[in-house]
Amino acid sequence: MTPPSLPSLRRARRRTILGAAALAVALTASLAACSSGDTTSGSTASASGPVTLEFWTWSLKGSDAAAQAIADKYHQLHPNVTVKLSEVGGTTETAAKLLAADQAGDTPDVVQIEYRGLPALVVAGAAKDITADVAGVKGNVDPNVWAQTTFGNQVYGVPQDIGPMVLTYRQDLFDKFGIKVPTTWDEYADAAEQIREKDPDAYIASFAANQLEFFAAHAAQANAQWWSTDGNAWKVGIDSEASLKTADFWQDLVERDLVKVEPLLTPEWNAKVNDGKILSWTAGAWAPSVIYSVAPDTAGKWASAPLPQWTKGQAAVPFLGGSAYLVPAKSQHAKEAAAFAAWLGASDEGSKLLLGLDLFPGANAGRQATLTHEPPKLMPQQKDFYQVTDQVIKNTTIPVTWGPNVNIAQTAFGDALNKAALDKTSFRAVYQATQQAVVADLQKSGYTVTK
Numbered sequence: 001m002t003p004p005s006l007p008s009l010r011r012a013r014r015r016t017i018l019g020a021a022a023l024a025v026a027l028t029a030s031l032a033a034c035s036s037g038d039t040t041s042g043s044t045a046s047a048s049g050p051v052t053l054e055f056w057t058w059s060l061k062g063s064d065a066a067a068q069a070i071a072d073k074y075h076q077l078h079p080n081v082t083v084k085l086s087e088v089g090g091t092t093e094t095a096a097k098l099l100a101a102d103q104a105g106d107t108p109d110v111v112q113i114e115y116r117g118l119p120a121l122v123v124a125g126a127a128k129d130i131t132a133d134v135a136g137v138k139g140n141v142d143p144n145v146w147a148q149t150t151f152g153n154q155v156y157g158v159p160q161d162i163g164p165m166v167l168t169y170r171q172d173l174f175d176k177f178g179i180k181v182p183t184t185w186d187e188y189a190d191a192a193e194q195i196r197e198k199d200p201d202a203y204i205a206s207f208a209a210n211q212l213e214f215f216a217a218h219a220a221q222a223n224a225q226w227w228s229t230d231g232n233a234w235k236v237g238i239d240s241e242a243s244l245k246t247a248d249f250w251q252d253l254v255e256r257d258l259v260k261v262e263p264l265l266t267p268e269w270n271a272k273v274n275d276g277k278i279l280s281w282t283a284g285a286w287a288p289s290v291i292y293s294v295a296p297d298t299a300g301k302w303a304s305a306p307l308p309q310w311t312k313g314q315a316a317v318p319f320l321g322g323s324a325y326l327v328p329a330k331s332q333h334a335k336e337a338a339a340f341a342a343w344l345g346a347s348d349e350g351s352k353l354l355l356g357l358d359l360f361p362g363a364n365a366g367r368q369a370t371l372t373h374e375p376p377k378l379m380p381q382q383k384d385f386y387q388v389t390d391q392v393i394k395n396t397t398i399p400v401t402w403g404p405n406v407n408i409a410q411t412a413f414g415d416a417l418n419k420a421a422l423d424k425t426s427f428r429a430v431y432q433a434t435q436q437a438v439v440a441d442l443q444k445s446g447y448t449v450t451k
Helices: 028-039 064-079 091-104 114-123 135-140 143-149 171-178 184-196 213-219 239-254 268-273 287-296 334-346 349-357 364-370 385-395 406-425 426-443
Strands: 051-057 081-087 110-114 165-168 229-230 235-237 280-284 302-305 322-325
Touching: 028 081, 051 091, 051 143, 051 213, 051 334, 064 143, 064 334, 064 349, 064 364, 081 334, 091 110, 091 114, 114 143, 114 322, 114 406, 135 334, 143 213, 143 322, 165 171, 165 287, 165 385, 184 239, 213 406, 235 426, 239 426, 268 287, 268 302, 302 385, 322 334, 334 385, 349 364, 364 385, 406 426
Parallel strands: 051 081, 051 110
Antiparallel strands: 110 322, 165 280, 165 302, 229 235
16 A cells, blocks of 8 residues: 655654545654554564463453353363453543553553554554454454454454444334434434423433534534544644534534433433433444443334434444444564454354443444344344344444544543533534634644644
8 A cells, every 4th residue: 555645744743644534534754653563573473382362341340250261262272372351441541551651661462442443553553454354254244343443444443342333222102202212313303302202201312412422423423523634734623614513513402401410320321221211322232232331121112123214214323332343553472462453353153252242242243143133122022122222232333533633523522511511501512612722733743633
């Protein structure tokens, strides 16, 4: 691949153009240098004797017998390799810990990271280019899934699970109230109004302002790109008209008291879900397992349906959430680490084992296995859950691009949007202020930003 020239970015701390998209991304040669060829000699070390791979993960908990069985299975297949499961927190905590370990030259060997957190780690040179290592399993994962970890034709992570967006809702209460499951966002707003009329204490959903990833995905579904590359520069579209229209949509629901302004997974939210006062959650296909974890007594009362559309008949579904396995640039056992990551995330055997951890595997074999798998515990009666979700994946055509400064957007966005929701002030102003903060940070870091 011949990368674009970047004369205006050569003075930047990291001379890169980076975008993580569901379909296509661009990456410069200098990024490949800083995260692949510009590493320590230990980063490509391959031990001739037994090695122990330290695996930072929150999905495979050492206390979980099923997770430990996966590590043991790999050891049986590869007697010289032992996988040590080390539980870590979510992406923010893990990324900070990895960067510190990278600076100290004492990194783990495999790290689970959410897709949105991967670009910044690649830019920082903390993730190894594993393109050659995964070449043998490339055909086992669909291109739109690989695209979440592929930058400029270079692979920096093996997909673990994916989160195609669906609407998970209280089927019993929708039926009781005579409410049609919405297929468009206009119908969603109508359903929200009907629920408030039927039960003044109930809401169709909560409005969780700190869920940046949700609002970015929702805007992407409306054909907005919050981050994208424009030749040799960045383009930021958080305040684009398409994006601002989605802000207007949520502001209307909040001002009419049709959604509950409340964070997710708090004791209060959990109680409302249990009591049938929060009737749906628009999230990834992983949502049923999360709801079941906080409201197991409501099992059998829920169902999932395709994501509402902006324009009826135009299927457009982004991914929300999901994780990948990266190999740190300074791993002392990078070859063995990449082989393990490829086996777990992309081999037929590994991806099927992930299904046993209540994950929605990214690889084709795991996805295929879901079609004959029991539905989530939250909705044992919905035998076609995985068929519905797999069809959603086939319709996932919306590129959700993540830039290198997602953390700046998160800081500028969440609290301000929550305050705007409570104070009934402009949501558009929050999106516009976030745009300004993101652009200023990119420019401060030496990037060129175009309109």
